[in-house]
Amino acid sequence: MLLYNSPASGNCYKVRLLLAHLDIPYETCEVSVVDRSNRCELLGELNPSLRVPTLVLDDGRPLAESNAILWYLGDDTRFVPNDVYERAQVLQWMFFEQYEVEPALAVVRFWVAYSGSPEKLTPERREELTKSGNRALSALERHLDGRDWFVGDAITIADISLYAYTHVAPEGGFALEPYLNVRAWLERLAAEPGHVPIDA
Amino acid sequence: MLLYNSPASGNCYKVRLLLAHLDIPYETCEVSVVDRSNRCELLGELNPSLRVPTLVLDDGRPLAESNAILWYLGDDTRFVPNDVYERAQVLQWMFFEQYEVEPALAVVRFWVAYSGSPEKLTPERREELTKSGNRALSALERHLDGRDWFVGDAITIADISLYAYTHVAPEGGFALEPYLNVRAWLERLAAEPGHVPIDA
Numbered sequence: 137m138l139l140y141n142s143p144a145s146g147n148c149y150k151v152r153l154l155l156a157h158l159d160i161p162y163e164t165c166e167v168s169v170v171d172r173s174n175r176c177e178l179l180g181e182l183n184p185s186l187r188v189p190t191l192v193l194d195d196g197r198p199l200a201e202s203n204a205i206l207w208y209l210g211d212d213t214r215f216v217p218n219d220v221y222e223r224a225q226v227l228q229w230m231f232f233e234q235y236e237v238e239p240a241l242a243v244v245r246f247w248v249a250y251s252g253s254p255e256k257l258t259p260e261r262r263e264e265l266t267k268s269g270n271r272a273l274s275a276l277e278r279h280l281d282g283r284d285w286f287v288g289d290a291i292t293i294a295d296i297s298l299y300a301y302t303h304v305a306p307e308g309g310f311a312l313e314p315y316l317n318v319r320a321w322l323e324r325l326a327a328e329p330g331h332v333p334i335d336a
Numbered sequence: 337m338l339l340y341n342s343p344a345s346g347n348c349y350k351v352r353l354l355l356a357h358l359d360i361p362y363e364t365c366e367v368s369v370v371d372r373s374n375r376c377e378l379l380g381e382l383n384p385s386l387r388v389p390t391l392v393l394d395d396g397r398p399l400a401e402s403n404a405i406l407w408y409l410g411d412d413t414r415f416v417p418n419d420v421y422e423r424a425q426v427l428q429w430m431f432f433e434q435y436e437v438e439p440a441l442a443v444v445r446f447w448v449a450y451s452g453s454p455e456k457l458t459p460e461r462r463e464e465l466t467k468s469g470n471r472a473l474s475a476l477e478r479h480l481d482g483r484d485w486f487v488g489d490a491i492t493i494a495d496i497s498l499y500a501y502t503h504v505a506p507e508g509g510f511a512l513e514p515y516l517n518v519r520a521w522l523e524r525l526a527a528e529p530g531h532v533p534i535d536a
Contacts, residue, residue, distance in 0.1 A: 184475040185436055199424055201431035208424035224399055224408035227427075231401035234435050236385055275384040 137162040140179060140190040142169045144250050146242055146300035147202040148189040149334045153296055154209055156332040170252055202300075203230040206293040215293045225287045229294035232275070233301075240269030241301040245308035266309065273315050276302065280317035284324060291328060299325050304334065337362040340379060340390040342369045344450050346442055346500035347402040348389040349534045353496055354409055356532040370452055402500075403430040406493040415493045425487045429494035432475070433501075440469030441501040445508035466509065473515055476502065480517035484524060491528060499525050504534065 139155075141148045141164040155162055167178060167188045175186040182198035183190040191199045191208075199205050207227075210216045217223055244265050247257035276298065279286065286294045303322050306312060312319055325331070339355075341348045341364040355362055367378060367388045375386040382398035383390040391399045391408075399405050407427075410416045417423055444465050447457035457465075476498065479486065486494040503522050506512060512519055525531070 184479055185432060193421075197421060199421075199428060201428045201435075203431050204424050204427035207427050208420070211420070211423075220408065220411070221393075221397060221399075223411075224404050227404035227407050228399060228401040231403050231431070231434055232385060234431055235401075235438075239435075239439070279384055 137194055138192040139164045140167050140182070140188050140192075141165065142167050142188050143335065145169055145188055146245075146304060146334070147187070147238070150202045150297050150300045151189045151191065151205050151209070152336075153300070153332060154206055154215065154293065156336075157215065157296075157328075157330045158209060158213060159330075160209070169246070169250060203234060203293075203297055206230070206297060210293040215291065215296070217288050217292060219288075222288050226292050226294045229286050230297045232272075233294075233297045236268070236272040236275070237298060238301055240265045240272055241305045241308060241310065244269065244310070245301070245304060248309060249307045269305065269308075269310055273302070273305070273310070273312075273318060276321075277315045277317050280321050283317075284321070291325065295321075295325055300334075337394055338392040339364050340367050340382070340388045340392075341365065342367050342388050343535065345369055345388055346445075346504060346534070347387070347438070350402045350497050350500045351389045351391065351405050351409070352536075353500070353532060354406055354415065354493060356536075357415065357496075357528075357530045358409060358413060359530075360409070369446070369450060403434060403493075403497055406430070406497060410493040415491065415496070417488050417492060419488075422488050426492050426494045429486050430497045432472075433494075433497045436468070436472040436475070437498060438501055440465045440472055441505045441508060441510065444469065444510070445501070445504060448509060449507045469505070469508075469510055473502070473505070473510070473512075473518060476521075477515045477517050480521050483517075484521070491525065495521075495525055500534075 137160070139151060139162050141152070179186045179190055182192065183200035185200065187200070189202050189205060191205050193199065199208055207216065216226060244257070244262060248254050285291055286298060299322065302318065339351060339362050341352070379386045379390055382392065383400035385400065387400070389402050389405060391405050393399065399408055407416065416426060444457070444462060448454050485491055486498060499522065502518065
């Protein structure tokens with residue numbers, strides 16, 4: 137398999153982390169998240185949104201959207217439950233991740249730490265995104281009260297998806313100190329056998 | 337089943353449309369999309385994001401996120417394929433919907449047509465969202481070239497998901513005239529037996 141990848145992207149890290157857990161070999165093609173001028177050329181035929189990660193299967197068929205890739209790789213493994221309701225809950229938390237977590241945590245982190253032009257994030261927009269990011273973190277904190285994992289009693293792809301941008305949120309200026317359950321869950325996930333860090 | 341619902345919400349309409357196709361009876365609890373003051377009281381125990389749709393199953397268990405609800409209801413019916421790759425493609429397009437389509441098309445439509453305070457959408461923000469909405473519509477247009485449906489050769493929950501906000505995009509000022517494939521697909525979907533309109 138070929139993964140169009142960016143080392144700093146949390147969305148790409150989700151896929152790399154699951155591939156590591158599943159011990160699946162793959163090659164990467166590195167794509168810049170700052171200079172996007174070659175996106176059409178690289179990804180035009182593979183991904184309607186021209187984003188990474190994009191996975192090309194061994195037979196050449198492409199797959200896009202990090203959480204859809206997690207489902208493809210994770211279904212029929214211990215990272216996706218068998219129970220119908222729990223499967224829907226895994227999807228619920230991955231849609232929450234892509235709608236509430238990523239657009240706040242990832243966007244601030246990108247502009248502040250990776251864009252090379254942090255001034256393009258206006259103070260008003262940063263304040264707005266920081267507020268919505270903390271609202272999302274509070275929802276994670278409440279759900280983790282009394283729970284080790286987001287769905288059921290074992291790690292799933294929902295945890296892997298939510299971990300990606302949550303654990304690097306401080307790079308965007310988010311303070312994780314108040315989120316005790318979130319911090320314990322981050323440590324729990326990083327202690328899983330087979331775990332690899334984002335900069336592995 | 338009990339659906340926490342708002343008549344104008346495209347995310348709720350997705351669920352109502354699939355329930356109609358599947359001929360599943362349900363009750364609704366109407367929730368305002370403008371006055372959000374009772375959201376915590378209504379949805380606090382049911383949905384971490386306090387949004388509609390929220391579905392409560394017959395046994396009392398809640399499920400949130402429109403596209404996760406579509407998967408729960410649609411799996412093992414003709415609206416979700418059996419093939420592993422096609423299943424991942426259905427998810428790909430639903431994540432695309434929630435990340436690229438909804439945040440542009442739904443947000444402009446809400447402020448312009450439903451908020452009661454359209455002046456809160458600044459011209460700059462509207463221009464930005466209109467641009468990203470048209471980028472998403474162009475991606476749909478390209479993918480539908482030579483295709484009747486988004487995945488495989490029959491309607492799936494990916495089509496239902498993408499239909500919801502695309503067909504009412506003109507309420508937010510989006511012009512669908514240039515998108516010939518999209519318009520043909522909208523008509524195709526609305527002609528399916530069992531279809532119900534958003535204001536049914």
